[in-house]
């Protein structure tokens with residue numbers, strides 16, 4: 001079995017052979033109760049990963065959950081109860097975070113195109129810290145703060161050219177829409193310090209996702225610490241909060257490497273030991289690393305046939321629900337972590353092309369994949385699908401209903417999102 005597949009099963013707490021089992025329930029039972037396609041999240045796996053991260057980084061470092069990775073309220077709430085703060089990127093995510101019990105004063109909002117209306121709503125809601133991504137945002141936030149008679153917390157997101165070498169999706173380079181170029185930050189900090197409506201809280205950096213090189217992450221964190229120290233000295237101001245970013249890599253395709261959490265944590269602990277002080281607050285922000293491993297996408301085989309000598313397996317879900325597993329956002333198409341629910345270790349019998357119901361060849365989970373013989377009615381599970389799943393997918397394409405989402409807890413599976421209905425496509429349309 002591919003090591004990434006074996007690890008994905010272990011992360012779920014699922015046995016490495018026999019029927020796919022999540023907590024006390026087989027995938028078969030869950031599909032019978034909730035139908036397919038179905039997203040399944042496992043609470044114990046969410047808890048375990050967050051606890052491991054918090055334990056490794058130590059009490060001085062706050063862990064923020066990036067809601068974009070999986071905005072299911074119960075997932076966000078579970079992570080909050082486990083001790084994670086939250087980082088948001090839209091008014092929708094603000095709603096999710098509040099529904100999950102987060103105090104807006106503890107929330108951070110980063111994003112390169114926060115509109116005047118969004119800024120006004122964020123200030124009105126009392127969002128604790130807005131991360132500024134362009135010099136012009138200083139004036140825009142100040143205006144919103146003035147209009148609401150508030151003093152607004154802000155931090156500056158710094159773009160270090162060339163950061164996050166090795167990340168699969170980089171947000172840094174010679175130029176970037178994300179963050180303010182390091183050589184422009186001093187001027188922005190001066191401007192903030194001279195604006196009474198703004199409360200300067202610190203610096204932020206985040207340079208890319210699917211970062212598998214822990215040392216590259218630590219280098220970026222070190223750059224931020226060094227920049228903060230230099231700005232404080234040069235400008236005579238205080239930057240107590242340091243948001244070191246995240247983007248830790250998660251194996252989601254066969255052959256993927258894994259991220260060395262211990263090395264990342266050791267590097268950050270060293271930075272903390274050398275640069276801590278009474279007013280300092282340290283943060284890492286993680287989306288995928290906290291939820292990807294804890295979720296899977298379950299589909300049922302509808303038809304099989306042979307075409308051009310290759311077995312074709314058509315399943316009832318795909319790109320519209322689970323775009324990342326079909327290769328969206330990836331430069332190179334790789335085989336997803338796919339298992340048959342009847343026996344996760346079933347020996348491969350023949351190469352098969354597995355795809356969904358959409359009228360595009362992009363709706364393909366893999367071809368060829370080495371799989372056992374499959375029949376209509378069989379269940380397949382895409383593992384490590386708990387992050388950037390449904391919310392990263394073009395679920396409007398072809399107007400299929402959205403899948404249900406469930407959370408498997410100790411006391412049993414719980415429905416988090418009702419399965420959509422075909423007629424939902426008419427919602428909000430006028431004719």
Ligand SMILES: Cc1ncc(COP(=O)(O)O)c(C=O)c1O
Pocket residue numbers: 066068069087110206208209210246247248285286287288289
């Ligand atoms: C600013 C910011 N923080 C955190 C994240 C979460 O990244 P990941 O899910 O890779 O941890 C992202 C992802 O796009 C981001 O843009």
